[in-house]
Amino acid sequence: MEVLVEYLAKGFLIMLAISMPCVLVAAGIGLVVGILQAVTQVQEQTIAAAPKILGVFLVIVMGGIGFINMLKGFVTDGFAMAFNLVSKNDSYVLPADYYKYTSPFEHEMTDRFNNQPSIDEIMKNPGKVPYIDNQQKVKYLPSPRTPMPKPDFVETNTILGR
Secondary structure, eight states, X not given: OHHHHHHHHHHHHHHHHHHXXXXXXXXXXXXXXXXXXXXXXXXXXXXXXXXXXXHHHHHHHHHHHHHHHHHHHHHHHHHHIXXXXXXXOTTTOOOTTGGGGOOTTTTHHHHHOTTOOOHHHHHHOTTOOOOOOGGGSXXXXXXXXXXXXXOOHHHHHXXXXX
């Protein structure tokens, strides 16, 4: 169990290592553009968007191979742990004959369609489509809601301007 927690912590650290340069560049560019806007008294919020997008794009391009190598190592470690460590640990793995002692959907599938023919009967009569009895068909009834439901408390206050 400790190995899985360590692997999760390593995943969080890699996520931070990949996202932190992008966030710091965007924050730095936003700070510089904000100072320039304060000096020039141009208060347009869309001016900062283009330099931020360009800066984050350049960070991703410059660090892309490193980011990919970090993720590739993380995934490789995960597969190695899944196939070598977890599969050899008895507390993580079900026994090989587990399916012999369980039947999870045994009663769920037989109760609903009692009159359905078996697969052998269906294969012998390929032109006959098996339909369900009329009593067993699911009935779709319209919703009990009225066409114009009454507004709730918040909507009523909004309409009345309170």
